[in-house]
Amino acid sequence: MERLGSKDEVRQAVGEARREGKRVALVPTMGALHDGHLSLVEAARERSDLVVISVFVNPTQFGPGEDFEAYPRDLQRDMDLLYAEGVDIVFTPTPEVMYAPDAQVTVDPGLLGSVLEGASRPKHFAGVCTVVAKLFSIVGPDLAFFGEKDFQQLGIVKRMVLDLDLPVKVVGCPTVRECDGLAMSSRNAYLSGDEREAATVLYRALCRAEKLALGREGDARVLQEAMREVIDAESLAEVDYAIVADETTLQPLERLGAGRARALVAVRIGSTRLIDNLALEVV
Numbered sequence: 001m002e003r004l005g006s007k008d009e010v011r012q013a014v015g016e017a018r019r020e021g022k023r024v025a026l027v028p029t030m031g032a033l034h035d036g037h038l039s040l041v042e043a044a045r046e047r048s049d050l051v052v053i054s055v056f057v058n059p060t061q062f063g064p065g066e067d068f069e070a071y072p073r074d075l076q077r078d079m080d081l082l083y084a085e086g087v088d089i090v091f092t093p094t095p096e097v098m099y100a101p102d103a104q105v106t107v108d109p110g111l112l113g114s115v116l117e118g119a120s121r122p123k124h125f126a127g128v129c130t131v132v133a134k135l136f137s138i139v140g141p142d143l144a145f146f147g148e149k150d151f152q153q154l155g156i157v158k159r160m161v162l163d164l165d166l167p168v169k170v171v172g173c174p175t176v177r178e179c180d181g182l183a184m185s186s187r188n189a190y191l192s193g194d195e196r197e198a199a200t201v202l203y204r205a206l207c208r209a210e211k212l213a214l215g216r217e218g219d220a221r222v223l224q225e226a227m228r229e230v231i232d233a234e235s236l237a238e239v240d241y242a243i244v245a246d247e248t249t250l251q252p253l254e255r256l257g258a259g260r261a262r263a264l265v266a267v268r269i270g271s272t273r274l275i276d277n278l279a280l281e282v283v
């Protein structure tokens with residue numbers, strides 16, 4: 001496994017692999033790796049000959065007062081995990097390597113970037129799209145792997161690839177959960193013992209919506225209210241949104257049935273903001 005810090009080194013290493021006819025996969029991460037990330041690495045390894053992982057806490061996707069400084073960082077642990085997974089290249093640029101001091105051009109995520117997470121975190125998806133577009137340009141992967149836990153991010157990256165004709169296939173992978181249903185996230189490390197228990201409320205709320213949908217409740221407002229009720233019953237939790245939306249447009253639905261639906265929640269547990277989502281099957 002090679003750790004590379006410069007764009008040129010990555011381009012050269014990937015270029016050599018390409019000349020040998022290898023299929024290249026990229027898994028973009030911000031480090032603080034957990035089993036969710038490792039499931040993306042495994043999916044990437046199964047479908048490619050050269051696996052590149054980027055580890056970069058991207059400053060441009062954090063807003064003022066958000067957790068950029070506090071975001072967990074443990075590169076040695078990440079490297080050990082990636083080595084054990086048989087990764088080929090770990091790209092670990094600094095912000096100075098990624099961004100020119102006078103950088104000006106960014107990728108506008110459009111309407112999809114203004115709802116849900118985008119409404120609470122106004123420049124977040126412009127930062128995500130810009131860094132992901134840059135990683136695609138530096139690495140030039142055939143395939144790129146993202147988790148469904150960040151469902152809106154996955155949809156926006158797919159849309160960016162479509163709208164900007166980027167030559168990469170984006171692959172979404174299922175959310176990996178703890179035994180009690182909590183979606184794995186690097187931010188779970190912020191939770192105290194009590195908060196960790198309370199954090200199961202996100203999955204419990206989503207399961208409530210899923211159960212109603214399976215029981216043929218078609219009114220999205222009923223599902224939304226039911227999710228809020230579950231979250232409101234948890235004293236350490238404060239709901240940001242609990243919504244049933246169209247999977248593609250992420251616009252709120254009035255009724256289930258037309259198109260695929262997704263329940264999405266964002267909840268503050270103490271000072272930690274967590275998100276999760278679940279597909280709603282209509283039978």
Ligand code: PAF
Nearest residue numbers: 028029030058128131150
């Ligand atoms: O999901 C993440 O960890 C980040 O948003 C990503 C895709 C690595 C871009 O910085």
